[in-house]
Amino acid sequence: MTPASTPASSPAPAHTHEIPGSAAWSAPVRAGRTLTLTALADGANATVLIIGADRLDRLNIPDTLKSQMSARIKPGMVLMSDRGLALATVMTSSLDWHDCLTGALPDQLLLLELAKHGFGEADLHACINFFSKVSVADDPRASLTYIPDHANAGDTVTLRADQDLLIFVSTAPHALSDGPAASIALQLETPDPAEDPAPDPELCEEAIRALRLTRELIA
Structure with a gap:
């Protein structure tokens, strides 16, 4: 008698989840899962902090930008840790600019979420303000200037976790914005491996190396 085959496991x-304006959310995200953020109102802002589940790897904004020759987060970029590993990849985005120079408002939202996972104020490192745009003003100080109306309701961005992560999201207004806070919808899902997209052909050498090293470590 031929043994019955074991059915393939179904994706999770x-x-x-919807995060109201001026609120926060955090959760572990397993490697390979995707996180899609959707702006539910014009002018929305989602401040995102990323820490490796091993608590060693932290999002390193200077290395992420320097290695990929950019002053903004955009589709196709690999978000790198301070050990040169890939934390997550920006798979798709309806916007080509997400601010990562300004940081978060000095409020308690992210600190409260960090405390739930045993972290403190010292762990509030550089973050990304998804859906927000900041440019350099034409003044003697080259001030950073918030660009209003950059994001509209329905704009989305999707990240793929390249290793097990802890992700923290705050919907407080951008630090340079005087507009109201807006809600953000998020969706976590496990893509079908057969539909895994091919690597972005425009990835720079440093990003490819970060992905390779990360996959070798978690294999």
């Missing part, structure tokens, strides 16, 4: 069901 998608998890959806």
Whole structure:
């Protein structure tokens, strides 16, 4: 008698959640899962902090920008840690600019979420303000200037976790914005491996190396 074959395991069901304006959320995200953020109102801002599940790797904004020759986060970029590993990849985005120079508002939202996972104020490192744009003003000080109306309701960005992560999201207004806070919807899902997209052909050598090293470590 031929033994019955073991059915293939089904992907984990998608998890959806809405974060109201001026609120925060955090959760572990397994390697390979995707996180899609959707702006639910014009002018939304999602401040995102990323820490490796091993608590060693932290999002390193200077290395992420320097190695990929950019002053903004955009589709196709690999978000790197301070050990040169890949934390997450920006898979798709309806916007080509997400601010990562300004940081977060000095409020308690992210600190409260960090405390839930045993972290403190010292762990509030550089972050990304998804859906927000900041440019250099034409003044003698080259001031950073918030660009209003950059994001509209329905704009999205999708990240793929390249290793097990802890992700923290705050919907406080951007630090340079005087507009109201807006809600963000998020969806966590496990893509079908057969539909895994090919690597972005425009990835720079440093990003490719970071992805390779990360996959070797978690294999």
